Amino acid sequence: MKRWLQKWTWLCLLLVFAGFSCGLMRDASSRPQVFLPDAITGYAIGGHDPVSYFVDGFPRKGSREFEFTWGGAEWIFVNEGNMAAFARDPEAYAPRYGGCGGYALTDGFASAGSPFIYAVVDGRLVFFHTVVNRFLFLSNATVLLLEAEAHADKVGCGPDM
Numbered sequence: 001m002k003r004w005l006q007k008w009t010w011l012c013l014l015l016v017f018a019g020f021s022c023g024l025m026r027d028a029s030s031r032p033q034v035f036l037p038d039a040i041t042g043y044a045i046g047g048h049d050p051v052s053y054f055v056d057g058f059p060r061k062g063s064r065e066f067e068f069t070w071g072g073a074e075w076i077f078v079n080e081g082n083m084a085a086f087a088r089d090p091e092a093y094a095p096r097y098g099g100c101g102g103y104a105l106t107d108g109f110a111s112a113g114s115p116f117i118y119a120v121v122d123g124r125l126v127f128f129h130t131v132v133n134r135f136l137f138l139s140n141a142t143v144l145l146l147e148a149e150a151h152a153d154k155v156g157c158g159p160d161m
Contacts, residue, residue, distance in 0.1 A: 044073035045115045050093040051082035053125050059115050095125045100157035102126040103133035105148035110155040121145060
């Protein structure tokens with residue numbers, strides 16, 4: 001019985017060491033792109049016009065007629081004016097944290113943010129995973145924004161471009 005426990009102990013230690021070694025060898029290139037395209041539409045933020053959040057106050061679906069490549073993804077816009085505004089200053093309109101959920105980042109986790117659950121915080125668009133997460137984030141936005149910033153790059157949701 002004692003020999004059996006020793007073998008399992010060594011096997012467990014070997015697996016832990018192998019997992020730790022793989023984690024150390026992973027480089028920044030293994031991270032996902034800054035803005036992953038939506039699996040269905042193939043466009044960033046599900047094919048919604050990022051400028052429309054600021055101009056119209058709600059997300060609007062873009063048109064394939066107005067495409068722009070930035071941040072490793074294709075973005076589509078409602079009209080040429082919105083596309084030109086984004087092209088001039090994409091950082092001002094693109095979602096903060098690469099579209100990851102803002103509240104989850106405060107705890108050091110990456111979650112996919114929804115283009116339908118959002119807020120403009122400190123002049124930037126922030127997505128959230130749930131309505132509850134949005135409420136909790138906005139209840140103490142100043143402090144939680146700093147916490148999210150601190151964790152964003154560690155979990156592959158940053159830095160902001």
